[in-house]
Amino acid sequence: MTRDNLRIVIVGGGAGGISAASTAKAIAPQASVTLFSEFEDVAYSPCGIPFVHGKEIPSFQNLFLQQREHYERIGIGLRLETAVAKLHLKNHTVTSAADETTEWDRLVVATGFEYESPGVPGETLAGLHYVKNIRRAMEFDKLLDLVKRVVVAQATPLGIEMAGNLAHRGLEVHLVDEGAWILSEIADPDIAQPVQKSLEELGVTIHLGAKVLAFAGSDGKLQAASTTAGELPCEVAIIATHKRPNNLLAAEAGLKIGSTGGVLVDDHMRTSAQGVYAAGDCAEIVHGGTELPIQGLSGSHAYAQGRVAGANAAGEDRAYDPVYVPWGMVGGKVQVGGVSMGETLHKALGIPHVVAVAEGISRARYYPGVTKIRVKLICDPGSLRVMGAQLVGGEGIKERADFLAFTIKRGATLDDFAWMENVYSPPIGALMEPIAVAAQAGLAKFRSQG
């Protein structure tokens, strides 16, 4: 089989699927590339949805990156509003819900994620909303004009974004989370604290150590959330629970599923079946630091995995490295982020570590717009190699998380960061880079202890 007569089928139209399709077509222009999606649209930015609800972005139309005509023009067959019901690995076909059969030589599974069910009574009431599909978001946005009170279940990154944006829109927002602090599964308490303060300043009421017990309503419409912190009257609720790999089709077809629930892939995004690849939130990926499998990464990761899966499906030989997971977001008006795991998770997993932490500043101390930047570096106690990082501040968090992910992956130590060169220019950078300040603080501490 040459590249030219390959039939490549992609199941899923999110970041992973669409990048797999585009990459495959770029590499094998004569190949047949067909993408199935149960939804009406492809190539929009779901990550932008909270900000349209918050009126930071004027319209949902802004979120569309490409029209479907673009994909048709470059020769990708789009089968929208066409759910795939079954993957057949032996006879190399997929069957649609309408029982139509399509043959493939290479298959890319990019079926994305589903939100964990809250598992409480009242889940079918009108007013409960999952942030995912853009058409549902458009309908929900109209509803938001008619309501006053909203409960956001769980202080996950999405929950934080929705809480902040809906408060910014003027709604009364209650954020309910079981953790002892917000973002507790990814951020350390001292890192999450400024975000919590900023959300509260925006008017969000935060209920920590609390849990939704039931959603209550009448005539099928939500009226309140019963929580361990009391009854919270509300007309809408955002279910911002964990994302779980959508492995349904893959598991039914017999593809091996990993311990996280994600489709197992090797370093070429190959699944357990010959000619079948997976990419994005449906797959599990090796974490570079611990070599443990993880899932639920970012849209940027899905996109990168789709490129590798699509390229390999089209005949290339590309590897996808274990991930160090730089992350970052805006919570309230504060930027927060990190790389790999924080102090809390290292502790929970029993990984020996020491912590270097300090507050630096983003510009010259006297320059308007200067903000504090707290940097925490979690290090191997012997080598002082940095294993993870946590960051919070007013600006420059994403760029520092990218920098730290790149260098942590390559073995950078506290010494490397402590003496790094940095730009100094009053409007854009302080005399000492906050990462270097944290590293120096760590070295001073560990040397005086040693």
Add this chain to the structure above:
Amino acid sequence: MTRDNLRIVIVGGGAGGISAASTAKAIAPQASVTLFSEFEDVAYSPCGIPFVHGKEIPSFQNLFLQQREHYERIGIGLRLETAVAKLHLKNHTVTSAADETTEWDRLVVATGFEYESPGVPGETLAGLHYVKNIRRAMEFDKLLDLVKRVVVAQATPLGIEMAGNLAHRGLEVHLVDEGAWILSEIADPDIAQPVQKSLEELGVTIHLGAKVLAFAGSDGKLQAASTTAGELPCEVAIIATHKRPNNLLAAEAGLKIGSTGGVLVDDHMRTSAQGVYAAGDCAEIVHGGTELPIQGLSGSHAYAQGRVAGANAAGEDRAYDPVYVPWGMVGGKVQVGGVSMGETLHKALGIPHVVAVAEGISRARYYPGVTKIRVKLICDPGSLRVMGAQLVGGEGIKERADFLAFTIKRGATLDDFAWMENVYSPPIGALMEPIAVAAQAGLAKFRSQG
């Protein structure tokens, strides 16, 4: 001699001198540490001066980091307004202009820089100003309230900052430079172009390929600059010429001076004389990429060198690495920066290179405040190891320059950057990091050529 009875003398009160003094005192608290400065103040930020003139920062008082009492409290002897006239290497003393003699066991030379003389008639006219000392800046600022027209000689980083700030203050500004584009000695034309456009939008008139021939005046007061681009009436002129190492005392004393005019130091900031160190703009430093000596680095570099010199003078054994020189600044309303040399300098020095260049974006395409970020990576043609970088955009330039300096120093290649993980979050980062976009563009180009 133990650390405790060391007599450490520092000549110069800028970033290099003050960090040398503070570090030495921290390491050897019982040692005698004396710092001489011809000026009235220490520990202010000269880099902030243009922004006070521009009214971005309310007062010169904001620029002071510490009062002199701080240094006296921590036990540093400050000899302000005390110019040193001579360094005696054999008998280990310095002599002040008032002929007072001070003995030392370790000497740190941190005599800073001087602006190159414009070398034209009229240099002594009142109205010509060199941006350096804060007291002179305070006086000059009062003069700025009384004048309308200013000529800035040379589109150096300082010239660009002064031109932009004085235009922002409402003055009529003419910027005169011999280069074919602004910042021509550090930035490539495509990188400088957005800065030039922004300055012009602020109202700066830029005269390129032009030179000041003379300053003219009457009664000792400036009235115009005669330039190859015509007569430019002005009441004040900023002489933003190159910085030259102030090597006068060092050379007279017999310290070896390097090819750039900077005091020669080894990797411990040791000069050619036993017990004598140098730090900051008076010294020349090895450039990591080319192993050539360079001078005229940033305040951050001076500070770091002062720490090493001060620590070693107090008995430590610290090395200072060759530099890769991340730089960054704001010109007009645009951020510009880079690492090591750009395309133009690689070409001028005959260093074989290929160029990867692309424009990315700083946030999601649809998010308010998003700006283009142009990234250019100058690479070794064989290994595709990145040797230098140039950046221009609306935000995040300093952080990217720091990142690139750190990783270029450690041998990062286009492949490393092309597949880097990055944060994706609409308000703070795009789906693909601009550095990765540039690296991918380069790989696509070189692979299709190869």
